[in-house]
Amino acid sequence: MRRAKIVATLGPATGTPDRIAALIEGGANVIRVNASHGTAETRGRWIEVVRRAADGAGVPVAVLVDLQGPRIRVGELAGSRVLRPGEVVVFAPQELATGGEIPTTYADLARDARPGARILLNDGLLAVEVTEIAPPRVRALVVDGGPLTSHKGMNLPGLQVSAPALTEKDCEDVRDAVARGADYVALSFVRRAEDMAELRRLVPPTVQIVAKIEKATALEDLDRILTACDAVMVARGDLGVELPFEEVPIVQKRLIREANRRGKPVITATQMLESMVNHPRPTRAEASDVANAILDGTDAVMLSAETATGEFPLEAVRAMDRIIRETERQSSGAVREGRRMGELEEVSAEDAIAIGTHAVARMLRTPLIVTLTKGGFTARKVAALRPPVPILAVTTEASTFRQLALVWGVAPVVVDHVPGYDAMLEVVRDLILKRGLARPGDRIVMTAGVPWEVSGTTNLLKVEVV
CATH class of the missing domain: 3.20.20.60 (Phosphoenolpyruvate-binding domains)
Structure with missing residues (x-):
């Protein structure tokens, strides 16, 4: 897969x-x-x-x-305007801009800008350097010129923008x-x-x-x-x-x-x-x-x-x-796995279970890792270590089933709720055989949180036989 x-x-x-x-x-x-x-x-x-x-x-x-x-943009211009290197331009809030001033959708530009700061326009193709702040206007010198049209983006690199998140x-x-x-x-x-x-x-x-x-x-x-x-x-x-x-x-x-x-x-x-x-x-x-x-x-x-x-x-x-x-x-999975494991600086109990799951799957050469997960916590912990085999994430939650579609190496499956680990194990065995993910007699690594209905508790690692 x-x-x-x-x-x-x-x-x-x-x-x-x-x-x-x-x-x-x-x-x-x-x-x-x-x-x-x-x-x-x-x-x-x-x-x-x-x-x-x-x-x-x-x-x-x-x-x-x-x-x-909070995207900052140029306001409505009368038409396309060419900015020429060395030219002085003035930015003003769009409701106050007059004459040849460049309107902006960001009313607080004068509050956030600083002399010497750069303002980039049109995905960085144009650049101006701020020379003077005269609230609510900002005067700037064109450094990199070119055509400018309405609604192009404005970036203020290095400045703390006060616009709401x-x-x-x-x-x-x-x-x-x-x-x-x-x-x-x-x-x-x-x-x-x-x-x-x-x-x-x-x-x-x-x-x-x-x-x-x-x-x-x-x-x-x-x-x-x-x-x-x-x-x-x-x-x-x-x-x-x-x-x-x-x-x-x-x-x-x-x-x-x-x-x-x-x-x-x-x-x-x-x-x-x-x-x-x-x-x-x-x-x-x-x-x-x-x-x-x-x-x-x-x-x-x-x-x-x-x-x-x-x-x-x-x-x-x-x-x-x-x-x-x-x-x-074509790539070497072993290099990636070793690097991921070595990068864990602080190891929690859940991390230890995930590392153990990864190691057991590799040493026993199991065809599959199975995680029983409610909110996806267990599956994400295991996936973060980039194990060498697919991760079958079994959940009863439709939202978790969909969200795990984003996670590397995880094949999510949604099932009806059954009480207890042993009953869920039988459901998992049937799933694996019906989908051809392993053969009868194959060993698989199971990891879960017990009680498995509670999200965010990974505390179980077992080797089971299909």
């Missing part, structure tokens, strides 16, 4: 029932719904279609709703996502752990929260952010604007490594197969990019414009599936 997972983004190119079903059939494990675009009604219909398609295919598929966040729109979108049964909600432009705590207060325990790391300031509070979130996304688009481009590959590796060490699922995102927006085959560099993320230890790789607006969305999913499978087939 393929261990790393695929996240596919819905959009105009894939928003129909047949296209959504085709994405799932092609290998998408998580469907991303971008709250920056479309209406709540459209997103709700998409989520319903995803649920029906996944049920029809008999596979777990998680829904991730990606919040817009969650906008009014975000809060409405969170409530809607929860009501429609989203499995994950991702927060954009996370700056500190408190941002995640604010989101956590808006969602029930059954919904997991994802920290999108796309601001340089987030790296300064990374430990606390990783503790506060359930999963993390390496959002390389804005991160590559905030940081020098040559730093992004190393930051990506650091983020994946730290997420692995904490047992938090990690998604590597942005421009992975970007050329497939317009072409039916990826470039060799893109194939290498996906493969390197897999070798780094990412749980999932994400397609954005490739499936949302691209001309070849289904081909993009299939191409990513092929790259992952070949990379996993």
Whole structure:
């Protein structure tokens, strides 16, 4: 089975029932719904279609709703404007901008900016340096010029932005996502752990929260952010604007490594197969990019414009599936396993059980690890060590069944509740034989929390015979 997972983004190119079903059939494990675009009604219909398609295919598929966040943009310009190096420009709140001033959607720009700071426009293609603050206006000198049009993004690298972590729109979108049964909600432009705590207060325990790391300031509070979130996304688009481009590959590796060490699922995102927006085959560099993320230890790789607006969305999913499978087939699992185990600095009882499960499966060469899990805690602990065999995660919770679709190496199964470990073991044996996951007489490693109905307690490791 393929261990790393695929996240596919819905959009105009894939928003129909047949296209959504085709994405799932092609290998998408998580469907991303971008709250920056479309209406709540459209997103709700998409989520319903995803649920029906996944049920029809008999596979777990998680829904991730990606919040817009406090994105700062250029306001409405009269037309395209060319900024020339050496030119002095003035930014003003959009309701106050006059004449040749550049309007911005961020009313507090003058409060947050500092002389000498850079403001990047249009994904970093244009850059200006702040020379004077005259609230509510900011005067700046154009460093890197070019054409500027309405609604282009503005980045303030290195500055602590005072905008709220969650906008009014975000809060409405969170409530809607929860009501429609989203499995994950991702927060954009996370700056500190408190941002995640604010989101956590808006969602029930059954919904997991994802920290999108796309601001340089987030790296300064990374430990606390990783503790506060359930999963993390390496959002390389804005991160590559905030940081020098040559730093992004190393930051990506650091983020994946730290997420692995904490047992938090990690998604590597942005421009992975970007050329497939317009072409039916990826470039060799893109194939290498996906493969390197897999070798780094990412749980999932994400397609954005490739499936949302691209001309070849289904081909993009299939191409990513092929790259992952070949990379996993060719790579050395032993190197990854040893590194993951060695990176555990503080070992809890649950970590010790997970390490033991991994070691026993390897030494006995069992074909399968089985975790009995209510909330997914046990399965994530074991998966974080990247064992050499698949992990069958057996749960009674539909939300856990879907959420584990994101986690590396985990094949989730949902079953009816039966009381006690022995009764559940018989259910598991029947499942394994019906699915051909092992043969009669094979040994398997079982891990669970006892009582197994209680989430977050991993305290049992047993070797059983199918």
